[in-house]
Amino acid sequence: MVAGAQDNTDARFDRARVATLIQSTQPDDPLAILRPEVLRRTAHSFLRGFPGQVSYAVKANPAPDILHILVQSGITVFDVASVPEMLAVRAICPSARLHYHNPVRSLSEIAQAKALGVASWSVDRMSELDKLGDLPKGTEVAVRLSLRRGGAAYDFGSKFGAAPDVAADLLRVVAARGLTPSLTFHPGTQCTDPTSWADYIAASADVAKAAGVTLASLNVGGGFPSLPRGGAALRQRLFDTIDAATQAHFPNATPQLWCEPGRAMVAEATWLLLRVKARGDGVLTLNDGLYGALGEWRDMPVPSRLIALDAQGQPLAGSPKPFIIFGPTCDSLDRVPDPWRLPAAIAEGDYILITGAGAYSLALVTPFNGYGTCDLVNLDSLPDPSGQCRLAG
Ligand SMILES: Cc1ncc(COP(=O)(O)O)c(C=O)c1O
Known part of the structure; x- marks a missing residue:
């Protein structure tokens, strides 16, 4: 069917x-x-269709039943915005990989997140990178890039994200500290415009080049629209655009792609x-x-x-x-x-x-x-x- x-x-x-x-x-x-069947089908459609790895943005719906079905469906990586979200994930899946992609945190939150074994941190300013203190060599730090552009129901760039020149500086420092340099962005929620992703991916390649850094991974965010906005065909078009833009702008060293949908997943x-x-x-x-x-x-x-x-x-x-x-x-x-x-x-x-x-x-x-x-x-x-x-x- x-x-x-x-x-x-x-x-x-x-x-x-x-x-x-x-x-x-x-x-x-x-x-x-x-509706468990629908959740399973959506998880599989991301796992099969997205040209990279899939994580789930817990903030969209942290209900234990949701997390449980996602884990059963094969999603074991989670974008978490807070310590309570980390604990909610660990309660369902103790071995889950946690991406702490809220770029602003208190010292106490950082200490708790380290104790919980966060695998990837995002930052958008030098003071927050410094605040992370010592991280084990090779820990992933994803610099959050922000471009001023439309295409989404509402834009997230006014709160988080570094302009390209600041992002390049951050990336350089991340690499110099022996951490794993990555970039992340979020095109805004309910984003129906494929060129948003294409532009962000092109800008990410420019930032990496300006920093002189090879990206280990590129996280293209959430932002995927829920189905009434364009249906499964639009979602596939977004996946295809992301794939094509990554191949075009990173011809030699393609970073590992990640996405972290919240809304579209649930x-x-x-x-x-x-x-x-x-x-x-x-x-x-x-x-x-x-x-x-x-x-x-x-x-x-x-x-x-x-x-x-x-x-x-x-x-x-x-x-x-x-x-x-x-x-x-x-x-x-x-x-x-x-x-x-x-x-x-x-x-x-x-x-x-x-x-x-x-x-x-x-x-x-x-x-x-x-x-x-x-x-x-x-x-x-x-x-x-x-x-x-x-x-x-
Ligand atoms: C860092 C990050 N990733 C992913 C998401 C999920 O976005 P969406 O629900 O639009 O997919 C958000 C939403 O706030 C976010 O801040």
Whole structure:
């Protein structure tokens, strides 16, 4: 079965399982719904399609079930931003390779990271390189490069990353200290523009040349878009562009390529099931909002991924109308910026299923106002709905 058809079959099967879950438990708190089959397939598509090594950016979704399935699927290298993320990974996979690619750290964090055996560190300024102190000879230090360019939903270059001349200086010092010199960049999240990667790879070659250093590896970041933005075909085009640009710009000594996707790895693998707490005139108050798993919605809404369900888990019929959406907290800022178009009959006790909500959702939940409950339920732990069976791809 081709990938798109398999996705649709899985989605139908999983929708039936969600309906059964609603009928049997009537969940009142927000629920994240893990689709293990989809996560496994995404991991395999990166492992097979990316022209290098694959790590996972834990920040996108650090749930133990997610990490466990990724390890089972063959991903044993993790981009970690903090000590708690390192511990979360080690709890699932004690031998995992850790890339500490948050370029700014405290001395205490550095000491803990060394004790946890971090294999690769990223830096974007000399003071942070010096702060790392003595590292065993040959430890990888990846200099984070930043170019000012568009192409992503939002750019990361304004916070982290060294301009090319500073990156060349850093690379020179890394090599002179007997460390393994590498470069890393992040084109910005939800980046749909292949030329972003091509430009970064070309600039990386220029930086390495200016530094007079042979790169051991080149980490092309996360930033890969979730599937609705261009689908599997765009992802493959990005992989092909990365491959071609690396061959073209590093003709003699090709660095080991790495990627560290977060969003693209987990977005489709988890759905979010929310409930309507109350209905007013054109207003719905949900059991979750901007302080919860909808934290990213303000910056990156995905209105096409909303499915209204009744209290039996069946799709609500009827023509849609716009609703103002409030979260459950007392803060009037806890409001989704743009109205959601939902069936006019939607009522208290109904549900809203948000598909493709696995990235930066659970990870952003806060306990504000005493909320913050969002359990993760693994669909494979639920009984199969009667008469359904998954078709293997
Ligand atoms: C260093 C680094 N790598 C990877 C990622 C993952 O990015 P994305 O979720 O866009 O794939 C991030 C996101 O913040 C990051 O900072």
